[in-house]
Amino acid sequence: MEDLVVVVPGIMGSRLADAQGRPVWDLSGGTLLRAVRTLGGSLKNLRLPAGTGDDHPGDGVRPVGLMPDLHVVPGLWEPIDGYTGLMSWLSRTFGLTPGDNLLDFPYDWRLSCRYNAGLLKRRVEEALERRRAARPGQAGARVVFICHSMGGLVARHYVECLGGHAVTRRVITLGTPHRGSLDALGHLVNGLHKGWGPLGLDLTAFARSLPSLHQLAPDYACLAGPDGGLEYARDLPGLPGVDPELLADAARFHAALRSAADRQDRTELHAVVGVHQPTATTARYAEAEGRLVLLETIGGTDEGGDGTVPRLAARPANADRTGHLVAESHTACEQHGSLQNNPGVRDTLIRLLGQEPPFHRGGEGAGPPLxxxxxxxxxxxxxxxxxxxxxxxxxxxxxxxxxxxxxxxxxxxxxxxxxxxxxxxxxxxxxxxxxxxxxxxxxxxxxxxxxxxxxxxxxxxxxx
Known part of the structure; x- marks a missing residue:
């Protein structure tokens, strides 16, 4: 393959270490519970100061690799499977060499998608320049992004707002919340379920400090307003747990993506969407309980999704909000945390990466939607x-x-x-x-x- 393939993980999908190289988010010991128990205190200490914005807090934390196995930060997001299997499959299937024409992009997922998009720009363009210089016959090499969850927002900001379209062939997103996720807003407002007290772990304040989590909040009308209609979360002041400045900035982030994506020379964007899973799509605020009540319907219809990202939000809107920017490239009957390892999704990646479809499997059906x-x-x-x-x-x-x-x-x-x-x-x-x-x-x-x-x-x- 001539092109450079770059895998961008979702939120929590990168291992983090402190300035001394000690893990602050990592699956040490090979067990998820041990990692959460051991590193919960470290994560509490990673709470970002107010006003961090699109900068780094200067605390010495740095990404050191992709998460290899099942991972979750309770109260922040839903469990996600690791990326080792995806990287190995890409290497085997397409003859890619890690570090050469197959790159991963771990990043500090606490921080703004804009900040991480700037780092992605530097990493990708340096790697592409080296590749073109070392192989004069591949001067036409470009970049293909495979992005899971929030990674799609990071890649899109680089490609659509920081000039990356000039070197990018296509962006493939797997379960990216292009228009946000009710789960993110629910975690911000409701915090961590008190039943997790036996772990002595409450990362609610940490989660609420993150620009990234606010950028995952819904960018569509999803909350029942005073008159019964649906309104944007940013237009309903007083929601507990939400930083109004971060939420307003997240709205500007999504607006910039919508405007940039309507350019004439925009890069190919392919959205792989999880479907048929029970997915929170709208919500109402129960003032007496001080919490959001998540609902799986919108306008009386259950449109489903991947269990975390609603189907309506897994494709970006155009600048005028009159429809989706792109069609669904593939709909997988799969949950959000496992989309990157789903066999049907991988068949779609074969097609999108320009290889021969796997006809040798014979006639196969998709199975009933579960x-x-x-x-x-x-x-x-x-x-x-x-x-x-x-x-x-x-x-x-x-x-x-x-x-x-x-x-x-x-x-x-x-x-x-x-x-x-x-x-x-x-x-x-x-x-x-x-x-x-x-x-x-x-x-x-x-x-x-x-x-x-x-x-x-x-x-x-x-x-x-």
């Missing part, structure tokens, strides 16, 4: 309850044989359950309270991988 609801954070001692819904329009929606395997992220034998058919396309299974740690739940139709959906969970536990 909407999986499983807790991202589970309190210690609670049973693990899974519910699956299948649209009534799907063939055989009420007579599927569904199984679920609960895999410990740190290794060990998975626990298999057959889901109970509740009728009407609804299925359920209950596991006894899992031991503390991280888990991957894989739901399959008829015990096949085709159409499988992966949900990620962190189970809390008492301090050692």
């Amino acid at each position: 909407g999986v609801h499983a807790p991202g954070l589970l309190e210690p001692g609670d049973p693990y309850e899974v519910t699956v819904t299948v649209p009534v329009a799907a063939d055989g929606h009420d007579r599927l044989a569904l199984t679920a395997e609960l895999h410990p992220a740190a290794g060990g034998r998975p626990v298999l359950r057959s889901l109970r058919n509740l009728g009407g396309g609804r299925y359920a299974a209950t596991y006894p309270a899992p031991a503390p740690g991280g888990y991957r739940l894989v739901v399959r139709p008829d015990r096949t991988d085709e159409g499988a959906v992966t949900a990620l969970t962190l189970v809390g536990g008492p301090d050692d």
Whole structure:
């Protein structure tokens, strides 16, 4: 491949170290719970001072690599799978060499997307210049970005606002909240669930200090206003936990992307969108409770999404807000945290990177669309309850044989359950309270991988 392929992870997807090289966010020991317990105090200390804006706080924190495995900061975002598998697959499938024509871009995800886009510009353009100089026959090499979640906003700001379109062939986004996510706003307002007290961990103040989390808040009318209609979060003053200045700045960030994306010479943008998962799309503020109540409908319709990013927000709007800027390049029946490892998504990457489609697999269907609801954070001692819904329009929606395997992220034998058919396309299974740690739940139709959906969970536990 002539082009330079750059992988940009999402929020929390980069390992962070302090000025002495000590990890402040890393999966040390190979277990998610140990990392959260050990590094929770470090993350509390990484709270950003007010007025950080698009700068670095000067605290010596630096990114040192991609997160390799299941990771989550409780109260900040939902669990995400690591990027080691994606990097290995790209290297094998396309003959790419890490550090040469395959780059990762770890970044300090606490900071503004604008700040990190500036660093991305420097890293990419230096690497591209070296590559072109070392290979005169590849002077036409350009950049292809593969971006998960917030990484798509970082790459888009570089490409569309900092001149990156001149060297970029295409930007591929996987579950990027181009128009924001209700989950981000919910975490800002509601904070960390008190049931996580046994870990002695409350990162609410840390999360609320982050420009990046505010830039992930919805950039569409999503909150029920006084007259019952939907309004923008920035137009409803007084929401607790939200920094109004950061929220207003986030609105300017998204407005700049919309304006720049309408240029005549804009770069190809391909949006891979997760669908059919229960996804918070609108909300109302319950003043008596002092919290946001998240709703999965808008205008009375459940449009779904990837469980974290609503379908309507996974594609950018044009400058006039009269429609989406690009069509959906692929819709994966998958959850947000596992899109980068989904087989159907990887088939789409093969096509978008200009390779021959995998015809050798023969005729394969996508499988029935499974909407999986499983807790991202589970309190210690609670049973693990899974519910699956299948649209009534799907063939055989009420007579599927569904199984679920609960895999410990740190290794060990998975626990298999057959889901109970509740009728009407609804299925359920209950596991006894899992031991503390991280888990991957894989739901399959008829015990096949085709159409499988992966949900990620962190189970809390008492301090050692």
